[in-house]
Amino acid sequence: MNVQGLTGARVLLGVSGGIAAYKAAELVRRLGDAGAEVRVVLTANAARFVTALTFQALSGNPVRSSLWDESAEAAMSHIELARWADEVLIAPASADCIARLAHGHADDLLTTICLASAAAVSVAPAMNQQMWAHAATQANLALLRERGVRVFGPGSGSQACGDIGAGRLLEAGAIVAELIAARGPRALAGLNFLVSAGPTYEDIDPVRFIGNRSSGRMGFAIAEAAAQQGAAVTLIAGPVALATPAGMTRVDVRSAREMRDAVLAQAARNDVFVSAAAVADFRPQIMAPQKLKKTGGALELSLVQNPDILAEVAALPQRPFLVGFAAETENVEEYARAKLERKRLDLIAANQVGAGLGFEQGDNALLLLWPGGGREQLARADKRDLARRLVARIGEQWRAAREHT
Numbered sequence: 001m002n003v004q005g006l007t008g009a010r011v012l013l014g015v016s017g018g019i020a021a022y023k024a025a026e027l028v029r030r031l032g033d034a035g036a037e038v039r040v041v042l043t044a045n046a047a048r049f050v051t052a053l054t055f056q057a058l059s060g061n062p063v064r065s066s067l068w069d070e071s072a073e074a075a076m077s078h079i080e081l082a083r084w085a086d087e088v089l090i091a092p093a094s095a096d097c098i099a100r101l102a103h104g105h106a107d108d109l110l111t112t113i114c115l116a117s118a119a120a121v122s123v124a125p126a127m128n129q130q131m132w133a134h135a136a137t138q139a140n141l142a143l144l145r146e147r148g149v150r151v152f153g154p155g156s157g158s159q160a161c162g163d164i165g166a167g168r169l170l171e172a173g174a175i176v177a178e179l180i181a182a183r184g185p186r187a188l189a190g191l192n193f194l195v196s197a198g199p200t201y202e203d204i205d206p207v208r209f210i211g212n213r214s215s216g217r218m219g220f221a222i223a224e225a226a227a228q229q230g231a232a233v234t235l236i237a238g239p240v241a242l243a244t245p246a247g248m249t250r251v252d253v254r255s256a257r258e259m260r261d262a263v264l265a266q267a268a269r270n271d272v273f274v275s276a277a278a279v280a281d282f283r284p285q286i287m288a289p290q291k292l293k294k295t296g297g298a299l300e301l302s303l304v305q306n307p308d309i310l311a312e313v314a315a316l317p318q319r320p321f322l323v324g325f326a327a328e329t330e331n332v333e334e335y336a337r338a339k340l341e342r343k344r345l346d347l348i349a350a351n352q353v354g355a356g357l358g359f360e361q362g363d364n365a366l367l368l369l370w371p372g373g374g375r376e377q378l379a380r381a382d383k384r385d386l387a388r389r390l391v392a393r394i395g396e397q398w399r400a401a402r403e404h405t
């Protein structure tokens, strides 16, 4: 393990109630050894098992345990504490604490901070094996995972209550190692990333449009993963119902032509352009100024081709590193390789669509191809996992391309 793997990290350690709370004292030491600055919040129940004094001495910072402590609030309010943290780590996380986090409670200091913080949240559960196995606990954890909360452990073995099974708090060293691994190297610090995402809508008349089934989730996940790796991200979003991930600039557009203008305005000042948007290839030649009425017969729509945004960026004198997507229903590798060459891309992410794959799905699988015969298959996974791996590959290829020139 890299002993300084948390250099500069501001870790807010939440300790919830349970017999394993005493092990959090060792965790404070280990976090400090790894280079982190640590502040500790005890829940009211944790304070029945351990004292604030221990944690204050070990962390070198005041320990908070109540929302209603006036002098502590005056020194550093809970909102300031929430903003201060770049990691929230809850260890041990009791079944009750996990349930309250899952349901967005904010009735004590720790849960309020979790809601008020943009920091990554990790939980290291510790509880009786039966409580761990309970469907309610597992459903709560699934909800938290879906929101990007990391879950470290638990381990299994003999428990304080005499049972044997899963639910033991991971050892302090293992929790620190998991945290370092989860943060990953911030490989993209200093890079500017432009990402397009979502569908485009091409208006037929004031109430109708031609669109497609892209949810935008893949592009948003890529933007999020790039920002987490330290890149400065601009996200150009088509019409989607998604919240902006933390730490980026978002520009909303509707049609392919609006997206083209937004992308071209940004392209030259970016190092990488990831074109994840499902741009409509065609638009109605004219948008009817009034709602089209039924005439009893067929309606003929004349469609014209939209600009190819990726091709326009590829033609720029100072083009960024270009990443395109290819959604194919057959011969995925062959068609994607041809598209990589035809569009003069630096990398293409190909996926099979249709039959429950691709659009509107929470997970996906990607085949990455780059010039010179390079390829990497990313197995079917949650789009956020996939995005992290794709962004890591983009970083590597970007560096290789830069060394080459």
Ligand code: CTP
Binding pocket: 256, 275, 276, 277, 278, 279, 280, 281, 306, 307, 308, 309, 310, 311, 323, 324, 325, 326, 327, 339
């Ligand atoms: N794209 C774009 N502008 C368009 C259409 C597509 O920038 N008007 C981008 C997409 O964001 C994607 C890539 O081009 O990254 C591939 O899109 P696709 O429509 O599959 O490519 P085409 O070259 O149109 O190939 P085909 O229709 O033959 O599959």
